[in-house]
Amino acid sequence: xxxxxxxxxxxxxxxxxxxxxxxxxxxxxxxxxxxxxxxxxxxxxxxxxxxxxxxxxxxxxxxxxxxxxxxxxxxxxxxxxxxxxxxxxxxxxxxxxxxxxxxxxxxxxxxxxxxxxxxxxxxxxxxxxxxxx
Numbered sequence: 001x002x003x004x005x006x007x008x009x010x011x012x013x014x015x016x017x018x019x020x021x022x023x024x025x026x027x028x029x030x031x032x033x034x035x036x037x038x039x040x041x042x043x044x045x046x047x048x049x050x051x052x053x054x055x056x057x058x059x060x061x062x063x064x065x066x067x068x069x070x071x072x073x074x075x076x077x078x079x080x081x082x083x084x085x086x087x088x089x090x091x092x093x094x095x096x097x098x099x100x101x102x103x104x105x106x107x108x109x110x111x112x113x114x115x116x117x118x119x120x121x122x123x124x125x126x127x128x129x130x131x132x133x
Contacts, residue, residue, distance in 0.1 A: 018063075021056035033045040038116050039116060047112050053123055054108070057126045061076075064093065069085075083098070100126060
């Protein structure tokens with residue numbers, strides 16, 4: 001939710017919120033991470049952007065599962081839980097999830113890869129995920 005100056009709440013749709021997270025990640029990379037020879041210069045900002053983009057993916061997955069499971073939806077507590085539940089509904093989305101987990105969460109956020117290609121592939125995969133909600 002977004003607060004306006006009058007302290008009234010404006011509800012954002014999950015897809016809009018996820019797109020906003022993704023845009024924030026792209027801005028962090030373009031404005032702060034610096035690029036040279038296919039590598040990012042500042043790992044701190046790569047980690048920040050990868051974490052933000054991965055959060056966008058989780059927002060998308062939560063909304064997708066809410067749509068599929070309805071009132072039975074309970075937020076997954078682990079990546080294994082996401083994988084087992086998404087596997088029941090859509091194999092392509094499952095593949096995107098596994099790729100994003102590797103590219104953004106493990107390589108980007110956890111290990112701090114400097115590879116522009118790895119991070120950009122992850123961001124593009126999150127963009128593809130948006131079509132599911």
